Amino acid sequence: MQQQHHSKTYRLLYIPIVFLFLLSFTDCAKKGRPSGGLRDTIAPVILRSVPENFTTNFKNNEIRITFDEFIKLKDVSKELIISPPLKYPPEITPLSVSKVLKIKILDTLKDNTTYSFNFGNSILDNNEGNLFPNYKFVFSTGSYIDSLVLKGTTIDALLPETEAPTTVVLYQVDKNYKDSLVFLEKPTYITTTIDQSNSFELSNLKQGTYQLIALKEQTRNYTFQPKTDKIGFYKDLISIPTDSTYELKLFKEVPDFKPTRPKLESSNRISFGYQGKTDNYQITLLTPMPEDFQYRIIKQPDRDTLNFWFKPKITKDSLVFITKNKLQIDTTTVRFRELYSDSLRLTAINNRLISLEDTLKLKANTPLTAINLEKISVVNKDTLAIDFTAQINLKENAAQIIFDKQEEQLYSVTLRDGALADYLGNTSDSIVFKQQVKPTADFASLQLTLDNTDEFPLLIELVNEKFKVVKQTYLESNSPVVFEYINPGNYFIRLIMDENKNKTWDPGNFLDKLAPEKVVYYPSVIELRANWSWSETFRLK
Numbered sequence: 001m002q003q004q005h006h007s008k009t010y011r012l013l014y015i016p017i018v019f020l021f022l023l024s025f026t027d028c029a030k031k032g033r034p035s036g037g038l039r040d041t042i043a044p045v046i047l048r049s050v051p052e053n054f055t056t057n058f059k060n061n062e063i064r065i066t067f068d069e070f071i072k073l074k075d076v077s078k079e080l081i082i083s084p085p086l087k088y089p090p091e092i093t094p095l096s097v098s099k100v101l102k103i104k105i106l107d108t109l110k111d112n113t114t115y116s117f118n119f120g121n122s123i124l125d126n127n128e129g130n131l132f133p134n135y136k137f138v139f140s141t142g143s144y145i146d147s148l149v150l151k152g153t154t155i156d157a158l159l160p161e162t163e164a165p166t167t168v169v170l171y172q173v174d175k176n177y178k179d180s181l182v183f184l185e186k187p188t189y190i191t192t193t194i195d196q197s198n199s200f201e202l203s204n205l206k207q208g209t210y211q212l213i214a215l216k217e218q219t220r221n222y223t224f225q226p227k228t229d230k231i232g233f234y235k236d237l238i239s240i241p242t243d244s245t246y247e248l249k250l251f252k253e254v255p256d257f258k259p260t261r262p263k264l265e266s267s268n269r270i271s272f273g274y275q276g277k278t279d280n281y282q283i284t285l286l287t288p289m290p291e292d293f294q295y296r297i298i299k300q301p302d303r304d305t306l307n308f309w310f311k312p313k314i315t316k317d318s319l320v321f322i323t324k325n326k327l328q329i330d331t332t333t334v335r336f337r338e339l340y341s342d343s344l345r346l347t348a349i350n351n352r353l354i355s356l357e358d359t360l361k362l363k364a365n366t367p368l369t370a371i372n373l374e375k376i377s378v379v380n381k382d383t384l385a386i387d388f389t390a391q392i393n394l395k396e397n398a399a400q401i402i403f404d405k406q407e408e409q410l411y412s413v414t415l416r417d418g419a420l421a422d423y424l425g426n427t428s429d430s431i432v433f434k435q436q437v438k439p440t441a442d443f444a445s446l447q448l449t450l451d452n453t454d455e456f457p458l459l460i461e462l463v464n465e466k467f468k469v470v471k472q473t474y475l476e477s478n479s480p481v482v483f484e485y486i487n488p489g490n491y492f493i494r495l496i497m498d499e500n501k502n503k504t505w506d507p508g509n510f511l512d513k514l515a516p517e518k519v520v521y522y523p524s525v526i527e528l529r530a531n532w533s534w535s536e537t538f539r540l541k
Contacts, residue, residue: 043130044071044123051139058115058139063103065137070097070126078220079120083204084113085186085222097126103137112142114204118191138204148205152246154198154214154232157516158505159467160492162250165192167217168200170210173237179511182213182224182231190222210238213510214248224510226253235513251507251516257281257325262308262334266342268424270308270334271300272323281306282324286331287316296423298367301396309367309423313341342366344426346415349398353436355443355485360401360413360435361393367423368392371399375419378403381410411435444488444528448481450495451539459496459503464489465525474503488530493522493538 044067051060076092091104103117116138123132138145150170156162169187171177188210193200200214215222216230224231232248257276265271272283283297283306295310318335342365349361371390378386378401388403399420401413413433420428446462460481462471470491471483496505497518508516522538 041130043132044069044125053137054145055139056143056145058141061105063137065101067099070099071101072097072124072126073122074124076122079122081118081190081192083116083190084188085190109141114138114140114146116204146204146206148207148241150202150205150240152200152248154193154248154250157249157251158519160521162198164196164198166198167192167215167222168202169213169215169222170202173209173211184223186222205240207240210240212238212246214250216250226255231510233510235515249516253507253509259323259330262332264334264336264339267313267339268310268341272306272308274304278325280325283308284322286320286322296367311424342424344422344428346428346431348433352434353438355438356405357485360433362399364397364422366426368397368399368420369423370421372419375416377414379412386411405437407437407439409437441531443485444530444532444534445484446486446528447535448493449537450478451537453478453540455497457498457501459498461494463492463494486528488528490525490527492525495520
């Protein structure tokens, strides 16, 4: 009996131990971060505004908007659009978090004017970052809210895609308006394009006559800076109200001609740089020189620079020049100091791997004047001599070595000492260039047929995904276009309506109200593969 009692006692002692053991498992199961319930996905809600949105006869200098939860502002300096713009930006708080968005106006507001503050995507709740998108606070200093609207789209005049966002502005045309205001003063109304659609809407407008302009700005100051900004404009003035929609083509203007200060680059060369486009930049030396003095003026390829090459070396302290471009005439002095002389250097323009249609071009840093064929040789991989011709391309300042080629053949082009000579009397050093001809099967070809077009001449360009021109041709009448030896890849085809027949695309000019030349892209990207011959019909609308 006593033994049974002890056994029962022991069992009773086990019960709390087992209970504690099970409880420890329960605690382990509960470890971890609490879920906190469902995630908040609701945007902040406005409880009240002082004054109310769309208030008229606004006289305050402060606006307070109270939300139902704590908010924060993100990139408000970039997102906030105030139309019409203020001379002094307002103070916008909170700087951290608050339930109250406060706008303190530091500028003097115009009479009888409707103002809008569009916060874009800058307002978020503090906890989950839920966006309160495109919040717009509107008020009028007059007795009514202006409610007229203008809509449209922006496109890039040269490229198939337009980088967003773009600023779109209106200047009111009154007795004080002149086109030069776009360079100096902020506009009457401002908005930005919406996402990637590049559409825009200018709202809360007053009835009147306006100049419509689009700007792709580097610095957001709402004025046109030709050196950095793209501009698009509607040629005619616009009367509001209107039901029409407008398309604005963005382009980068060629700046007005402006010479830079000449610079002594070496003991035999002075560079005359400039900005802008010129076809007749003239340089005249005024300083009397000895009879044996000679000079040559050559445009530097791919740079807005004219190089004044001269010989022999000058012992004078300075030279005086007159430069002239149309009606702009300047007198300038170039002072001399001890500098090195330019030596002749050659660089192969072509890649080592070439196609059957490529020609070896050797670009020179000094003006080439002579070529000695006896000091040049071309051999194949079996060291058999290959017939060739050679010539100097004065426009590119390059020597061209021309010979017949075969697929998958390796050629060595050897220039011995003195093969090329330049204007300064320098001769080239001995050098060997290797040219490996790739098989035709490594390339693609494209045949293009134009349909439904009668606008000529046309510049047809094949451009890669970075919009660099790979192939081009010029058509003065309709005929098939064939591009051969194209490296595999994705390409765009674009047609340029060459109105002034200068064989290049010309952008527009705002002050001259000159639109950019029309550009049309084939409607889709073309994937060209190796050993493919692609045929396309480009039907213009």
